[in-house]
Amino acid sequence: MNLFCVGISHHTANVETRERYAGAGPDTPLRQETGCTEVLVLETCNRVEIYGSAERPVATDEILRCLQSDRGTSEIENAAAFYRYDGEACAKHLFRVVAGLDSMVIGETEVLGQVKKAYAHARESGSAGPLLHRLFQRAFRVAKQVRSSTDITRGAVSVGSVAVELAVKIFGDLSKRSVLILGAGETSERTARALNSRGVTDIRVSNRSLERAESLAALVQGRAVSFQEWTAQCREIDILISSTSADEPLLTPAILAPMVRGRADRPLFIIDIAVPRDVAPEVNEMDGVYLYDIDSLQSIAEQSLAMRRQQVAAGEQIIAEHVADFCARFGSESVATAPSPGPRGLDEGAMRPSEL
């Protein structure tokens, strides 16, 4: 049995090219047209991949023709953007994909859900048979092991998610926490939405323009408060997201001290995403106050990404062990590297190292 994967991803093509192949369609017609025994189509925003197995070698051209058939042209376009993995390399590639090692943001976990969905769809339609079943079940095990045995998914990698992660580290459960958004900017909105998705329900929005505050409050299911009231609100809230266009700091230790008096065991988390900054850096020296500006949030996101990159080698090691075991278990006839049927320069030897 020849196991293979043909695909296009963010490593090999830009979004314009990738989107032409999005909606590759159901697995069954592809299986019938190419004569494959099993076929599974995986589509995410970063990749379109066809996993298949066949009694005879299936040329990449045949797969590409099927993918492009709905465009009414027999000419194969963007052939150079497609990669092909056979046998063992196919298993290794899939394991890297599900573990998030091949993703644009290393260690992201969304791809696992997308692969599971594609697999469930192929199972329902009957286009995934025993070999793909074993391969994908093993892939899910690999993803779980890589996630649990390494720090590949640790740490947030965007400003909004870093802010949420820090809030969780300070407060634990966020559902009973109150947030005040000062200044209705786009990043504030994204951060508030991220907090909202983690259970925060008490969101207050204050802006010089009450109208703008009301519209943002409606978007994040919060309530608008007058800009004159924001200092009074600081006594009640747990998280302050500030992004006004003020030229001078709105919050200094002198202004904040009376607000935090009497809340000794209630920390205050301040996210200052304004440039110039709304909150004086000295505020961070105050007991129970944690101040993060845009640079520190970005720096943490970069640290997390660097930490994830450091974990890639450990993930690759786990994958190599599983690939070897999978190949040993299911026999060379199923997953051994089959000779490529010679598509236009798309055999495995033509792969870029980055794809592997």
Place this chain on the structure above:
Amino acid sequence: MERQLLLLSTLCFFVAVAHTLFALREGVFRPGRFNFFAIAAGFVLQTAFLSIRGHALGRCPLTNLFEVFVFLAWSVALIYLLIGPTYRLSLMGAFTAPLVFLIQTFALLAPIDIPHQVRMPPNPWLEFHASMSMIAYGAFALACVAGVMYLVQERQLKTHQLHSFFYHLPPLSNLFAAITRLLWLGFALYTAGLVSGFFTGGPLPRVKMICAFAVWLFYGAILQGRHLHRLAPKRIATLCVLAFSAAISVLWAINFVSQPRPM
């Protein structure tokens, strides 16, 4: 035989410490079950040691400073095994193991295992008083451990330098809740231990009483500050560390039954 059990137990705690240090050095620290099982194994061996020693003495093995330290290490391990998993503080094992290892190593190395010439008759009140006070020390030790974890995390949050370790620490609020519960537990047990001391029937040594009450007052003041919201969590965490350091440094003075008194 009994000393070998204690040596093996110390080795278990050392393995837990070495495992944590190695993981930290490699930058791949993960709070797994390893520390929990290493501490559990150490605890079983400690229990076996105390049981053999207790049978030999015919009473609770708290007759000299050596036994007091081993009993203290046993109490710390016991409280960790009871509350660590309950409050999802598995990482606490990484902090608990070094503390137990240090206490036990000191007990083994210092020339403090001096048997008493006079064999004392069993006194249930005295044994209750001593064992309650030691278990209370175990709770205070764990509060100190949670305090260190709080301070480590607080520092990382303040300096914005987040080590891989940071991601495995429980949230500050959960740690603070654990500190508060441990303080209350320790305080209640310590109070019970103190009160029972008055029923032992013997004369009450002044130095021991002063030291014991000083420790009680210190923890009482911390709890009062917590109850009245007068102290910030960081200060309470710092005070937990200071209070336990003070309590352990006066342990020689409240070495309950080391100076046996005729009943």
